[in-house]
């Protein structure tokens with residue numbers, strides 16, 4: 561099931577405020593269909609054959625509603641619910657502290673990407689037993705991408721060598737712990753965890769992502785994801 565027999569733990573980063581969504585509650589509790597958005601990725605992780613235990617980084621003050629939601633869903637794999645931090649990286653760091661010492665693999669997933677396909681979980685875990693420290697699902701970029709300074713184009717990048725990274729991202733537990741420990745928020749703010757492993761020279765593999773893993777940022781994204789449910 562995992563590289564050296566230890567378990568696979570999932571960290572669900574759900575602590576963001578959802579400012580761009582503009583709801584009166586955190587994004588994890590915005591409505592998606594009949595339930596809070598958080599219900600969908602939580603249920604899918606709980607039902608995954610690969611995942612043994614789950615730690616949720618909740619919006620501070622929303623730990624209790626997260627626990628109640630997990631109970632309502634019968635999500636028995638939830639090991640703990642902790643208040644998240646000021647940034648995504650801080651939330652993941654706090655959640656990682658709750659992951660068992662003997663965990664072999666940690667998956668880090670954004671609650672804002674509710675439609676998590678089981679085959680993506682399989683694709684990201686497999687390479688960890690082939691010498692990779694981290695695995696990232698990603699999609700090709702359809703648009704032409706330009707580097708800009710203010711409103712001036714500096715250069716046009718080679719799209720063929722670029723991909724758009726998604727979550728869940730899979731890590732050897734030891735690699736993620738090391739990367740998180742050596743990163744301070746004073747350095748460049750990390751929008752994903754794999755970049756911290758890359759920064760230390762770790763081998764990060766990219767595998768095919770999935771369009772359904774769209775990240776809910778704006779109200780239009782929420783409508784689109786709801787229409788795919």
Ligand code: CTP
Pocket residue numbers: 573574575576577578579580581587588617644645646647648649651652669670671672673775776777
């Ligand atoms: N996240 C987190 N802790 C934070 C900030 C973000 O756990 N302090 C999580 C979010 O809950 C989300 C994921 O990281 O699942 C990606 O972040 P993003 O899409 O930016 O969500 P928000 O930060 O909530 O949205 P916004 O930036 O619009 O406020």
Ligand code: MG
Pocket residue numbers: 576
């Ligand atoms: Mg954010």
